[in-house]
Amino acid sequence: MTLDYRWIYDTVRKRFATDEAMEAFLPTPQTTEALKQKGDDRYLSAMSQRVFRAGMQHSVVDARWPAFEDAFWGFVPETMVLLSPEQIEGYMQNDRIIRHRTKLQTIPKNAQFILDIRQEQGRNFGEFIAEWPSADIVGLWRLLAKRGARLGGRSAAAFLRLAGKDTFLLTSDVVARLMAADIIDHAPTSQRDMKIVQSAFNALQQDSGRPLCQLSAMLALSINPRF
CATH class of the missing domain: 1.10.340.30 (Hypothetical protein; domain 2)
Structure with a gap:
């Protein structure tokens, strides 16, 4: 299965009064x-x-x-x-x-x-x-978890977000949307699971041209309007 970016955009857009309000809410990564x-x-x-x-x-x-x-x-x-x-x-x-x-x-x-x-x-x-x-941000998560101290689990992605590096986050709302789209059938933990999730985000990025951080925020908003 795949995620329909147009449906995600339309669903999230309804949460905001204007296009500008939506864009202002979404996170922006730092440049390379x-x-x-x-x-x-x-x-x-x-x-x-x-x-x-x-x-x-x-x-x-x-x-x-x-x-x-x-x-x-x-x-x-x-x-x-x-x-x-x-x-x-x-x-x-x-x-x-x-x-x-x-x-x-x-x-x-x-x-x-x-x-x-x-x-x-x-x-x-x-x-x-x-x-x-x-396109392989989960590989960077894996390296941080393996070689850093207390940077496993969600901490690798959370550190990258703090530092300004573009990354998606696997919050409960994001996982719920991925499961609803039949991308995964459980919270991802294995390397195989992570590759499947990465592929789904790569496809979304190709369709939308948006950074990963915005796409994960939009997935969360499509589940939880109070995200």
């Missing part, structure tokens, strides 16, 4: 050039913010994030990779940040991940992320 120019400290910050958001109200984490930026010196990977267990314990006494030991421990681990990618690729992490093809 903007992603390349962003410092690797911004990617580590986004990774860490996503890790702390998991299982917590995003607004609570976001309100504390300026304090995190200050406490962790702007998340420069070369500095963060040197954080010692003793320093991590010291952060457990800082009441300006969220004191979650296991999540704090991911910061030097993900700093090392970023530095490893830079060494392997001979380019900045931002260039690596920017040039990864959207």
Whole structure:
């Protein structure tokens, strides 16, 4: 089965008063050039913010994030990779940040991940992320889950969205639309499932010319008007 983009568009358009209102609501990814120019400290910050958001109200984490930026010196990977267990314990006494030991421990681990990618690729992490093809975004999810710290499940896509990289999200509403269209018959978990979902999004993108982030938002809106 396939997803009918025209039906999806018409269904979602009815949720808004004007074309402009709909377009303003839909997310917009950053350009390839903007992603390349962003410092690797911004990617580590986004990774860490996503890790702390998991299982917590995003607004609570976001309100504390300026304090995190200050406490962790702007998340420069070369500095963060040197954080010692003793320093991590010291952060457990800082009441300006969220004191979650296991999540704090991911910061030097993900700093090392970023530095490893830079060494392997001979380019900045931002260039690596920017040039990864959207037609295989689930492959990037898989790499992040395998090599990053606490970036499995929905966290890989959520990190990419925070960083500005175009990606779809597999929210419950998106999964519900994919199931209603007989693309899948259960929440996707296996690599085979993910390839099927990626193919469906690739076809939608070819039909519409829209970025993946807008397409997943439209799928969600076609199920839940209050998305």
